Amino acid sequence: MRIVVKYCGNCNPEINSPRIISHLMRTLHDEIIFHPEGKKPADLLIIICGCRKACVDRPDVRAMGVRAILIKGRWIQELSCGEVVLTRLLLQKIESMKGKIASQTKEM
């Protein structure tokens, strides 16, 4: 799966976003891109913002992926948790999305 990661800029983050993404890169065997070329949206977009302001959650960024997971500080998809749990939940979500994509491809 092709995953695009979009960071917010991290001016004053509540979480260590690079640490979370490094963990992802070590754990997953997918292609993780930070600077996508061309307009083709990725299978999955991870928008990772340091705080709840989520200043990078914009339509032009959303267009970078077919589907997106949004992290806003200690919130992942509207659920509040610590960084360790957040990383675990993120991995779970990616795996479940992979499953869905795979079954969709089979059906096709």
Next chain:
Amino acid sequence: MAMKTGNQYIESLRKLKPKVYCFGEQVESVVDYPLFKPHVHAAAMTYELAHKPEFQEIMTATSHLTGENINRFTHIHQDTEDLVKKVRMMRLLGQRTGTCFQRCVGLDALNGIYVTSYDIDRKYGSRYHEHFRAFLQYVQRNDLMSAGAMSDPKGDRSLRPHEQEDPDVYLRVVERQSDGIIVRGAKAHITGSINSHEIITMPTRAMGSEDKDYALSFSVPVDTKGITLIFGRQTNDTRRLESGLDAGNPKYGIVGGEALIIFDDVFVPWERVFMCGEHEFALELVETFAGYHRSNYGGCKVGLADVVIGASAWIAESNGIEKAYNIRNTLTEMVSMAETCWSCALACSYEGYQTPSGAYIINPLLANVEKLNITRFTYEWMRLAQDIAGGIIITLPSERDYEHPEIGKFIDKYIRGRKGFSTRDRIRMYRLIENMAVGAGLPEAMQGAGSPTAMKIMIGRGANIERKKELAKVIAGIEEDPYFEEITQVDAKSKGKSEAELKGKKKAKAKRKK
């Protein structure tokens, strides 16, 4: 129904019959009682200015429920621009009334409950949010003023609600019926409650499972059976009963007009209950409401600062010292503090974010910093106003002496300042400074929206000291600095180190790490 004008608001209060006591007597008509009139006028300004083209952009909004044009005091914030407009509205009204205009507590209660009732329903599948939206639509359509009643009397502060000797010192549910609940207890210091249409209650602190009867939020009309409001005294309040010169701000008064509200077995239908027993959401509601409310103070209190700075500058001019260095310096200091608080108000609004309910909320850390600054800076700019004005603000003879046929002429002669300024105007301005800088407005800035400790708790919670420690460790060289290493690598290259050398360095580092 269209938005009310100031006058229509005042007339709408006549239709209500709240049970209000003041100075040991029951008050027949809130709007005609001389002690209350200034508060009613201040609140009426929140209605009237919404009809003025020059203020409409910030005083009105579009309802996300109906698409209708509504008064911003009944609006749920839909984006950060709404949050910014809200604090702009606060500053505007502070400037136009020179006091508390009361209606924002209810606005913050509406937004706080909108957010929290949604979260309760998400967890429990309850229908609080649906009920609340129906209530909100009613408030918007009828352009109602709601009092936001959070503070309980609290009894022994070291004990939790269920541990209190008198179980009623925190408002609680005493009976659950098929069609509603019966509540008993009180709320203290409630701003604008005597001249509101509705009273919205919220819990005042975090609650445990034993406190679940106190985890309570609802709304009732102010004249509901079983509710009694006892009005609080303020500094120099009876001066309003005189002809006006000594009152300082005779049109709009001082602070908001606070009352102790007694709930003596009051029935609340389920449609108006927005939390009942979900104790784990009490803190969320407290923090959400308080965050909104604290963000207002850098608006309303800065509006008041604008007035008091203007009054101080005018007095200096009428004393012939407006060009003196110390005066200009003092005024600059006052402006600088006021604009610092204003910056906090704007910042916490611009840094707001969307909650799961869809409503936007301010940045809580910045809002608490803002209110903590207000608890200090208000005292400071009022102190400086006292400095510029001189001792006369507390030694000035009374209006009756000024009007006296025999001695009035002495006051006119000896209180006079520079040519071109009448003694009467000087008295007015001195009294305004006395009203704002010596009176009840000071403890209001300290305690309103919570004591400084409450702010410090929230600031501590949002401070993320752990991250600051991590940053310090990197700068001190205790922890790795990956970006620095990148820079120095390039540096090394440019100094002619070979790729192999650099690779070797990398390997050695990896080894060290292992």
